[in-house]
Amino acid sequence: MTAYLIATLTLVAITAITGLALNLQWGMGGLVNFGLFGFYMLGAYICGLLTVQGVPPLASLVGAMCSVALLSALVSLITVRLSEDYLAIVTLGFAECLRLFISYEEWLTRGTLGIAGIERPFQGLVPAQLADTALLAFTLIAVALVYGALQALAFSPFGRLVRATREDPAVVEALGKSVLTVRFKVFAVGGAILGLAGSLHAFYYTYIDPTQFSPIITAYAFMAVVIGGRGSNRGVLISTFTLILVLEGSRFLVDWVPHLGSSELAAIRLILVGAGLVLLLIIKPDGFGKEPRSAEAEIRSFTST
Amino acid sequence: MLEARNVRVVFGGFQALDGASVRLPAGVVTGIIGPNGAGKSTLFGVLAGAVETASGEVLLEGRSVARHGPAWRARHGLTRTFQLSRELAALSVLENVLLARPKAPSEGVFSALFSRSAMRAAEEVAIEKARSLLARVDLWRLANAPAGVLSGGQKKLLELCRALMLDPRIVLLDEPSAGVNPTRIGEITEFIRTLQQEGMSFGMVEHNMDMIRSLCDRVYVLAEGRVLTEGRFDDVVNNPQVASAYLGSQP
Structure with missing residues (x-):
């Protein structure tokens, strides 16, 4: 039971990180990144490949974050002239290309055989039976750091600028700011965070292959942001944890409801998630969270009016 | 000083501007009037760098700025407001x-x-x-x-404040009185006059002739993508060509 809980929490925490990254890109910046899972996969592969080459896990993690940030930023340059729908299509296409590349370029990625034996950070320092707990702690620290950094951004002038480019790029240009630069930075920071999430994925499973990465990762991230409220980091964090806890918790209904098999329950759960999302979008289309303002502005104006 | 020389703009076969030239001297409000579809907003788009030209030149302080976009021009003292308020x-x-x-x-x-x-x-x-x-x-x-x-008038004022935050030397106002309650138009007029007296230059597209009369030294009349005439407001409105450009109605 404890092992199950630890496993679930680790995966939730990783999902939360992808949700937070998407909240920066789409929630605040209005950039529809359907290719999120591609950047995530890239992070996992760069980190995994570096580790099996003997690079220390923490260095691999940093390497993965930097390379995904760079590649993500380059993608933003290609797509910056595209409006919402087209950006979504291009990023999705990019992610699929990446998956095909990883599946077939066996000399580099070992193709569908996958990469096994990925070393975790601090592996030598913790006893084997505590390995999963240690990784959970590491992942939760990562969530806290990402959350802290994104909150700092959301309340800063940079956050204001990002939200402004979402609202009306032409106005931002007329006020002397380059929209391209803002989007470049948003994709870079988001890419770094997705590289981190992918690396944690590689550390958690210690084995990766292309079948682990599918658009469902993107879908979960979007679900987290929609429920949490676009632009609200806190909302995204809370919604990810609640969503997965409800999903996982419903497994135990088998013990309480008579005549209910586990396969039926699995199907019912999916129906309930779908129905829940539809209901939410009808009742509360903006989600539960509230978008932050650049903080100084709020505080000062209250004190000096 | 801001100047457009012989600007042509084509939107998919439609000539929005057909060789228009205007000069916005420093320290005054220059008015641009004309019937709907004359190309006034397009001209502002060209001056601000948001609309691409097929030919012609735009000079900011005597320097050609054709290859620079709106962000660069805004950083160099030229900004604008929009016809329909674009508050965020x-x-x-x-x-x-x-x-x-x-x-x-x-x-x-x-x-x-x-x-x-x-x-x-x-x-x-x-x-x-x-x-x-x-x-x-x-x-x-x-x-x-x-x-x-905010109300329509407040949005216009907000846009103006936003533009002023940049410390611009030249502000292009695209219909500052559109959608504004008549009682507030006077307020906006006074605000613009104060700023002009403080040394700021303005270009102004406007349909409210009282506002044009009270603020503008010089007025350009645009019709069908060309400058029909230019001069002092009173001379321009008495020009029979202008009246016929407005379909015979008295402006």
């Missing part, structure tokens, strides 16, 4: 104005994460400036309201 509805009134503060290294990712005290200090200065601007048009009391809830 989800941002607060104050945030809308703060967005336009010039030269802001503290607007980056690095400052937000690692140099927060410098960022705050820069922000304080910007807020003080935004405050004095918003107070002038009585919007400071609404500083924390989302800009989307």
Whole structure:
């Protein structure tokens, strides 16, 4: 039971990180990144490949974050002239290309055989039976750091600028700011965070292959942001944890409801998630969270009016 | 000083501007009038750098700026407001104005994460400036309201404050009185006059002839993408050509 809980929490925490990254890109910046899972996969592969080459896990993690940030930023340059729908299509296409590349370029990625034996950070320092707990702690620290950094951004002038480019790029240009630069930075920071999430994925499973990465990762991230409220980091964090806890918790209904098999329950759960999302979008289309303002502005104006 | 020379703009076969030339001298309000579809807003788009030209030149302080976009021109003293107010509805009134503060290294990712005290200090200065601007048009009391809830006239004033936050030398006003309650038009007129007396230059597209008469030294009349005539307002309105451009109605 404890092992199950630890496993679930680790995966939730990783999902939360992808949700937070998407909240920066789409929630605040209005950039529809359907290719999120591609950047995530890239992070996992760069980190995994570096580790099996003997690079220390923490260095691999940093390497993965930097390379995904760079590649993500380059993608933003290609797509910056595209409006919402087209950006979504291009990023999705990019992610699929990446998956095909990883599946077939066996000399580099070992193709569908996958990469096994990925070393975790601090592996030598913790006893084997505590390995999963240690990784959970590491992942939760990562969530806290990402959350802290994104909150700092959301309340800063940079956050204001990002939200402004979402609202009306032409106005931002007329006020002397380059929209391209803002989007470049948003994709870079988001890419770094997705590289981190992918690396944690590689550390958690210690084995990766292309079948682990599918658009469902993107879908979960979007679900987290929609429920949490676009632009609200806190909302995204809370919604990810609640969503997965409800999903996982419903497994135990088998013990309480008579005549209910586990396969039926699995199907019912999916129906309930779908129905829940539809209901939410009808009742509360903006989600539960509230978008932050650049903080100084709020505080000062209250004190000096 | 801002100047457009022989500007041509084509939108998919339609000649929006067909060799228009205007000069906006420093320190005055230059009016641009003309019937609907004459190309006034397109001309503003060209001057601000948002609309591409097929041929012709745009000179800012005597320097050709054709290859520079709106962001560059805004950083070099030229900004604009829009015909339909384009406030950023989800941002607060104050945030809308703060967005336009010039030269802001503290607007980056690095400052937000690692140099927060410098960022705050820069922000304080910007807020003080935004405050004095918003107070002038009585919007400071609404500083924390989302800009989307303002009235049409307040949105126009907010856009003007936002433009002024940049410390521009030239502001292009695209129909500053459109959608504004008549009682507030006088207020906007006075505000523009004060700024002009302080040394700012304006280009103004406007249908409200009282406003044009009271503010503009010089008026250009545009019709069908060309400058029909130019001169002092009273001379221009008595020009029979102008009257016929407006379909015979008295302007």
